[in-house]
Amino acid sequence: MTSIKSVHDVSKLHRDLHTNQFCHFCRKCQFLAFIFILLFSFLTSLLAHGKNTQSNVYLVEWQPTPYHGRFIIPALRGETPLDAVKAYIETVLKDIDLGRVGPGRIILNTPLEDGKIVEFKQQNQTSVLLVANRHADHLANSQRIKEMSLPFIERGLTPFVLPVGASLRLTKPYEFHKTLSHSFPGLVLLGGDDVHPRIYKRSITYSENININELRDKLEIKLYRDYVGQKNGFVLGICRGSQLINIAESGSMHQDLNTILNTPIKHGAGEHDNITYHHIRLIPTQHSLLSRALGDNDFSNIKKWTVNSFHHQGSVLKAGGHVQAAAVSEDGVVEAIEVGENILGTQSHPERKDPSGFGSKVFNYVVTRISSFTKSITKPLNSCDIQLQQIAN
Secondary structure, three states: OOOOOOOHHHHHHHHHHHHHHHOOOOOOOOHHHHHHHHHHHHHHHHHHHHHHHOOOOOEEEEEOOOOOOOEEEEEEEEOOOOHHHHHHHHHHHHHHHHHOOOHHHHHOOHHHHHHHEOOOOOOOEEEEEOOOOOHHHOOOOOHHHHHHHHHHHHHHOOEEEEOOOOOOOOOHHHHHHHHHHHOOEEEEEEEOOOOOOOOOOOOOOOOOOOOOHHHHHHHHHHHHHHHHHHOOOEEEEEEEEHHHHHHHHOOOEEHHHHHOOOOOOOOOEEEOOEEEEEEEEEEEOOHHHHHHHHHOOOOOOOOOOEEOOOOOOOEEEEOOOOOOEEEEEEOOEEEEEEEEOOOEEEOOOOOOOOOOHHHHHHHHHHHHHHHHHHHOOOOOOOOOOOOOOOOOO
């Protein structure tokens, strides 16, 4: 307690009280001002982000003829769908190597104006996006696209095709990939050419595959990572697609199984009608995607499931990584992989025939999983029912 002995002491006490109250008031104001500035900055940033997300990119559906796949490409706000298609073609053709594995000049034989080029609208049916990686995927009556589309069409889904190099001209491909994830609850990485060894930090030891393309592989891995990061859909990788998933998750590759394995099993000997088959054994995993797809939890029977074989390479999984082996062949080659609960890769081709019904069961499961994500996709108010135009038989 402060003792007061004079008028001077009273005056001093008054000044001290006033100063303390003033300082306390100032500190309170400063704190409130600081909170206000933080809130203002956060809201401004949030509004700007929302505005950019809505305005930077939209999707264009492009079908050169009724016999082509239905391509999906990005368009920047402010440009027409036709301008976007022209810009895509021009960008891809500037890269000779990418143009060779992409659409190439042959797709320009049909005037663009004669095809279907419209802004993509959300389908009433569930849509799945097939990721092209070969020149043949862009041609009329593409056998590869036809084979991959049919299992989804038969199960009520609408397939679209992402052409090679679709995101090449974008400075921010993430926005395009995010838009894809909110429009397509299923992403299918197709079989195809080997992934360039430089992607997984190796030199080329197998030189027979002339269609390796580093840029294509980088674009596809970027798409995979961005799509998976949104957690809005299910991913199926087939053959090359399964290998690409493993590589994107820091795995590596045996570049040619036939040169490193002394085994009677013929990996990659099948081509078209001359199909080679071999047995696989299931392996328990954290989420049991393949086991559930097949309705089988017998992990000891090596003879139960028979798959086709079109591959000459094998995945090498990163020890302690996110990728789990879900099946192996009799000689130990990884035949199926899983990453978490929404990513499945098969080294065989489930879209092609096999004697054990492996492929049909895989597609039944994949379609069910893809369809389960449909309810989380917000359809625009002006969405319309687009009639499915199947690729000609």
